[in-house]
Amino acid sequence: MFSLFGNSQEPVVRSAEDQRKVDAQTAKLSLYHFESCPFCRRVRDHIDTLSLNIEYRDKRLDEKHRLALLQGGGSEQVPALRIEQEDGSVQWMYESSDIIQYLSAQFG
Numbered sequence: 001m002f003s004l005f006g007n008s009q010e011p012v013v014r015s016a017e018d019q020r021k022v023d024a025q026t027a028k029l030s031l032y033h034f035e036s037c038p039f040c041r042r043v044r045d046h047i048d049t050l051s052l053n054i055e056y057r058d059k060r061l062d063e064k065h066r067l068a069l070l071q072g073g074g075s076e077q078v079p080a081l082r083i084e085q086e087d088g089s090v091q092w093m094y095e096s097s098d099i100i101q102y103l104s105a106q107f108g
């Protein structure tokens, strides 16, 4: 069960070196969202708790992001995580629970 009112967990603290490594990995990720979406907020809260620097792309504020989401991922539903792989291929992950699980497994 999740709260619509955010979470109060303390953010992860890493050494500067470790954070640099994580930042290099998260540079390949972007979160498509919009501000008032409760599922998006849940993912953003988790990103904050994991101290991840992930670019946010608001599909309501920027038509280019909405189109990229629709054309790339096949659906306008948010949250959606865009994952660019080492070989340049792109994967789209929908469902807040899956995104949270993925981020925890990678960076938790």
Ligand SMILES: N[C@@H](CCC(=O)N[C@@H](CS)C(=O)NCC(=O)O)C(=O)O
Residues within 6 Å of the ligand: 036, 037, 038, 039, 040, 076, 077, 078, 079, 094, 095, 096, 097
């Ligand atoms: N089960 C999904 C639900 C996501 C969802 O319902 N998102 C809404 C916004 S809060 C949405 O994208 N609706 C379609 C739309 O806005 O185009 C999840 O947990 O991520």
